[in-house]
Amino acid sequence: MKILIATEKPFAKKALDGIKEILAAADYEVALLEKYTEKEELIAAVRDVDGMIVRSDKVTAEVIEAAEQLKIVVRAGAGFDNVDLKAASARGIVVMNTPGQNSNAVAELAVAMMIYMSRNRFTPGTGFELQGKTVGIHAYGNVGRLVGRKAKALGMNVIAYDPFVTDSALFENDGVEQVGSVEELYAASDFLSLHIPATEQTRKSIGYKLMMSMPKGATLVNTARKEVIDEVGLEAAMTERTDLKYVTDIAPDDVATMTAMFGNRFFATPKKMGAETAEANINAGLAAARQVVGYLRDGITKFQVNK
Ligand code: 3PG
Secondary structure, three states, X not given: OEEEEEEOOOOOHHHHHHHHHHHHXXXXXXXXXXXXXXXXXXXXXXXXXXXXXXXXXXXXXXHHHHOOOOOEEEEOOOOOOOEOHXXXXXXXXXXXXXXXXXXXXXXXXXXXXXXXXXXXXXXXXXXXXXXXXXXXXXXXXXXXXXXXXXXXXXXXEEEEEOOOOOOOXXXXXXXXXXXXXXXXXXXXXXXXXXXXXXXXXXXXXXXXXXXXXXXXXXXXXXXXXXXXXXHHHHHHHHHHOOOOEEEEOOOOOOHHHHHHHHHHHEEEOOXXXXXXXXXXXXXXXXXXXXXXXXXXXXXXXXXXXXX
């Protein structure tokens, strides 16, 4: 069996060593494609592989078509919107993610972004404190829950909305107030931390109306995906309401304009860095390697996302 580790944004060395060790122990051959810039490089690399470990790398229908022997793709991370599930399923290829493995890193960045924005992006002038403010968690999954816990430790009031969590005990046990609608969430949040996946339903779902409903001085914090933002609506809201702020770990398409238009009220990291910690790389990378072996050797399909 041959496994390709394809990471445009490479894993930390310790994570890579650990992945190789797990795959070598199963007697698999390992191929490595890092920091590639052209999709053709990925297409050439997949031709003879049985399995792939990727991060946000785009596993398109074209890539899947070229990978004639491919049996499994593991996305070392949470979001799998980068993998064409339809194309994979059509070929009987199993796709998995590694839920929870990089969540703490992303949650820490979300908190860091709140502090950064509340202190005027570390430029001189009077800022404000997070203590006593309300943070709304939009989607209460692995990352959302961790953001909530950290925010509580900072003395924030935490509210959350997640239509897919049916057991309200989950919120109660965390001491988090569950609100009844997305509108209610935004209207009450001084900070709104986004944790929804990019799907057909969520695409461009956050825009003018929700932003305009937020309290005075509110900040939208995006460590999820840029695709869920309606950029035109967001820009309109931030133009009309000069108190609103937007901080994101996924640069918008219109990043240059937004930087010029909104000054200290807007910040985008130069490259997505939510999961860029050694710990997250080790947790997600090693889990991915174990899941590849688990499937190819023992047929284990836990964490399959294209069932
Ligand atoms: C995820 O979905 O797990 C995060 O967005 C991290 O993505 P990355 O592995 O590309 O940093």
